[in-house]
Amino acid sequence: MAQQHLEPTDPTAEVVTGDALATYLRAQATEFLRALRLHRENGAANGGAAARDRSNTGESGAEESVDAARALRRSARRISGSLHTFRPLLDPDWSEEMRPELAWLSGTLGLEHAYEARLERLLLALHRLSGATGFPGQPAAGGGSAGTAAGAGDVTVAVAAGSRAAGAAPVPQRAAPPGGGTAGPTSAPERGNLTVGAAKAGALLERQLTLARTRAHSTALQALGSSRFHAVADKVAVLASEVPLTPAAPTTDLRPLAAAAEERLTDAIAGLPLITAGHPYNAEALVHGLSPDPSPHPQDGPWHQVRLLLRLHRYAREVLYAGNSPVDVRLLAAGQALNRHRDASEAAAAAAQAARTPRIAPATAYALGVLHADQRHEVEAARFAFQQAWQQQTISAS
Template sequence: MAQRHLDPTDPTAEAVTADALAGYLRAQATEFLRALRLHREGGSNGAGAAARGYAGGRAGSVEESVDAARALRHSARRISGSLHTFRPLLDPAWSEEMRPELAWLSGTLGLEHAYEARLERLLLALHRLSGAAVLPAQPVDARAAGGRAAGVASLPVKAAAENTGGPGGPPPAAERGNLTVGAAKAGALLERQLTLARTRAHSTALQALGSSRFHAVADKVAVLASEVPLTPTAPTTGLYPLAAAAEERLTDAIAALPLITAGHPYNAEALVHGLSPDPSPHPQDGPWHQVRLLLRLHRYAREVLYGGEAPLDVRQLTAGQALNRHRDASEAAAAAAQAARTPRITPATAYALGVLHADQRHEVEAARFAFQQAWQRQTVDAP
């Protein structure tokens, strides 16, 4: 098979038309339906029961159900992303109706795993920072400690930064004892809050998979597996301009990032905002999250253009990993800050959560620096 090229000026390039898009969408729809069937078969913990009316099958392992849910999420994201990038080639009414539904499904199925990973990340960080086990061994201390004054908002920025010992490093030995005092209770508080959030996310996912809304989405994906609603002019329209536009949006978003600031190991402004009583998302993180989304859309567009022959882009792979770490650390820092706003916790608990928050904001800065370094490299294609 001839190699597909992104450069339209290359005389040897094979034209990539809507046939490639239709084939890609059919393949992703087929993967979606296969994952749905496997999810039902692996639902021994009750997860598959929600999809019983649609998929049929037998009970299997919890792991299989989790893997199937992940595959469902991945297929839904790829279909939705392709509908966004190549929307001029698809029936407008159908596309605009499908994209938000697929985004809803992907987001709903991803919450449980996100809370689980966030809790694990925070407990491991507490263990690293304090040098002691932080898994909850006693009830969370809810004694009065001056109301909400013991929250993260009361922790001095300088103390939080110094006690983390820099990105990924432990605090000085003299301070580690103070941190250890509150680490166990901080871990217990995080365990309680994030486990509750994970349980609710699990219930929400089960309800979603058993809802008429999900069945409507699954029905449309089933149709997509055999019939892609292209516009009349799509078969003769090349895909490159639309894929190039997606790449340009990514490039422009990266150009707007403060990459020079990202080269510094400590961003005081970022830490100050996180320590404030305002629970809103961190304003500095938004543009980075947007770049992560645009990089994903660019990757999906490459998958459509190249089919199964997409060359390995080392820069894109490394940059994507850095942005994933950025998201994980950002959300973990927000969870630590939210926990520290819990009323009636002890100063030692709030102190441990404040140090944990600062540590994760350092991880955010480290991820930004890693992205900066990765994106400045030349793209290397595998043979």
């Protein structure tokens, strides 16, 4: 990618020293402490489930608690990312001790929201694919439970069903739209079979992911009350007033380190199969994704890594621009595509995991297989959208 030349009015055209890093870290630490105070004031114990209970009288406070937890994660990610990018300018012992703790906190606080969003995504996809008038998570009266005696071969049924659905989908219409698109029309017999199993598949997903979300909520509450968290909060409180820079940091230019973060991003993108992603359909990825192997999808890892590197690049820009970096619509579009990629790949994995549930009915397994294939199509659509966004960025920089 051609190098972009800084405009004369660009603040980063001048030397940006470690003092800017200290200012940024203090600001993020202050945001962290403010979010923590709001979270405590609004009752952490009501933060997750109560925010989704619209009949709860404490709805406003619960939503504020959820927002505060989100702000905690946001500040923790930015502090941790800046410690990674600019680690040569910070006390190494302190930095290496803080980064994993902040990553632990951010990951723990984000799990509940991730499960909730995953369930909503999968139920909406089931509703769209089945064409049912009722929501798939609400089985009809007398429908029974999602599990019936069917035998251990149902995972194979789900895989085969997903394969048929993937083969029947109109290729360009499924992956080309930058917004992710919708599934192509399903033939009438397959639509009928899908409708039969969609309600039970939705109920099964709702049970599994609601249980996971509840456990994540409990884990987050335990984490926020643990001595480990209090140690992190104490260190962030110190960071709000005192940043442990190296003696040379106040006169060291930050731009080479920020440029190195951008170079790591561009190198990782260069390793992606963008030629394959440039096509609206990647049959090889779908075949891989329909494997009964429960391990993570082999093609997803490099894309997740690019998403993390893009985030680090954005945080480095925030440091250089003193927290007021201009909006880069190309980076924004690329980041949104990678977020969709992550969401769809994790949703597909959840559908595949549900299909491995013992003794589910063939119709339920069929619906889960189609759902899995649909989400892998969404993965390919997100890759295509990223390829388009990044290609536009390269052209603009030329």
